[in-house]
Amino acid sequence: xxxxxxxxxxxxxxxxxxxxxxxxxxxxxxxxxxxxxxxxxxxxxxxxxxxxxxxxxxxxxxxxxxxxxxxxxxxxxxxxxxxxxxxxxxxxxxxxxxxxxxxxxxxxxxxxxxxxxxxxxxxxxxxxxxxxxxxxxxxxxxxxxxxxxxxxxxxxxxxxxxxxxxxxxxxxxxxxxxxxxxxxxxxxxxxxxxxxxxxxxxxxxxxxxxxxxxxxxxxxxxxxxxxxxxxxxxxxxxxxxxxxxxxxxxxxxxxxxxxxxxxxxxxxxxxxxxxxxxxxxxxxxxxxxxxx
Numbered sequence: 683x684x685x686x687x688x689x690x691x692x693x694x695x696x697x698x699x700x701x702x703x704x705x706x707x708x709x710x711x712x713x714x715x716x717x718x719x720x721x722x723x724x725x726x727x728x729x730x731x732x733x734x735x736x737x738x739x740x741x742x743x744x745x746x747x748x749x750x751x752x753x754x755x756x757x758x759x760x761x762x763x764x765x766x767x768x769x770x771x772x773x774x775x776x777x778x779x780x781x782x783x784x785x786x787x788x789x790x791x792x793x794x795x796x797x798x799x800x801x802x803x804x805x806x807x808x809x810x811x812x813x814x815x816x817x818x819x820x821x822x823x824x825x826x827x828x829x830x831x832x833x834x835x836x837x838x839x840x841x842x843x844x845x846x847x848x849x850x851x852x853x854x855x856x857x858x859x860x861x862x863x864x865x866x867x868x869x870x871x872x873x874x875x876x877x878x879x880x881x882x883x884x885x886x887x888x889x890x891x892x893x894x895x896x897x898x899x900x901x902x903x904x905x906x907x908x909x910x911x912x913x914x915x916x917x918x919x920x921x922x923x924x925x926x927x928x929x930x931x932x933x934x935x936x937x938x939x940x941x942x943x944x945x946x947x948x949x950x951x952x953x954x955x956x957x958x959x960x961x962x963x964x965x966x967x968x969x970x971x972x973x974x
Contacts, residue, residue, distance in 0.1 A: 686724055688716040703886065706735040723762060726755035733773045736782055746777035762873040763880050768795035768804060768926065775811070779900030782939040784907040786815050800955040812902045814877065817906035819867035827867065828853075828860040830876065834956065843960065850953040859952065863889075870896075870905045877901055880909040887913065887923040906939050909964035914969040921969055923963040933963065941965040 694707035713728035729752040737743035752770040756762035771792040775785035789811045796804030819827060832853055840848060860867070863881050870892075871877035878892035880899055887909050891903050913921045925932050927946070937943070944966045950957035 683722070684719065685720065686712040686719075686721070686728070689715065690724075690728070695777070698765070702738070704737055706732060706739070709735070719952075722755050722759045723766070726752040726759075726762070726766065729755070730770055731772055733777060734877055737773070737777050741775050742780035746774065746781065749773035751807075764795045764801075765799045765801060768792045768799065768801070771795070772804070772807070776900065779903045782903040782906050784904055787905075788813065796814055797833075802886050813871055814896075815906045816868050816870050816905060818874075818880065819864050819869040819876070820873045821864070823867075823869050823879075824860060824864055825857070826874065827864075827869065828857040828878055828881070829881055830893050831860060831889070831891055834857040834893070837894065838929050838932060839926050843926055847951065847953070847958050849959065850955060850958065852954075855954050858954065868905075868908055870901055878905045880905055880944050882909065882912055882916075884919055885918045886915070887921055889949075890923065902935060903939070910967070910969060918969060922964055922966045924960075925965055927961060933965075936965050941967045 689708050689712035693705040694713065695707035696702070696708060709728045710729040713725055713732060716722075716725035716728055729748040733745045733748035733752065736742075736748065749770060750871030753774055756767040756770055765968065768791075771788050775788035776783040776793065780790070789808050793805060793812070796808060832851070833858070835851060837849075841925040866883075867881050868877050869879045875898040876893075879889070880887060880891075882890040890905070890909065892905065896902075909919070922944070923936070923941070925936060933943070942965065946961060946963045947964050948959050948961050951960045952958075
């Protein structure tokens, strides 16, 4: 019996007992021992578990590092199965989405491998995840996007912006503004049933909304990655967005995605009766345009 094998057993027992941090440490020790003896497949298995537990605990960066190493090990080993590689690709994709990065290609590769391995649960998960791919908005999206925008705006802004502005945000106003903006809108999810959208105006991420049902699915990270890529492709070095003062949930997401609060300023908010001056938090992010 190899030195790392009892650690795998102990880690599984720790998980069964609800001690996930202890299990993570045991899997990390198993990885160290497998690495020391050049046991590539057990090392990759251990790294997969470390990645999964790190991501669940909110440690996305080490989760990604562990998953990517496992992917590389499986690709290099003739003893790795398609299912091994698919599971590692899945973890790499999940970690990337937790960091606000797109992972469409990883999901597609994992899906093909799950299909070959006849793993129905994996195929179904990939299908759900690929529904999070971003795309240009279509005419069929107009009504659901306007409704999503209205619901998202109300949820985020009622009680923290002036009542005069709330009164102007009628259902009709969202339909009119969405109809005008639709050619520039990027949507996420199935045509006719979008889960979110963003709208860019110049160097500004002007609108960014996600359906409440899509929260916690990685959709926000996918959508933000697409917005930042579009801004960078347009040559924007430093992008900015406005966040209503007091919208702490949105602020936390922006900061997690690497945006920095640059200060407070008054912006002219578009309404059916002209511009409405609104004091907001200004967020900025330096984009890596040289990498494109």
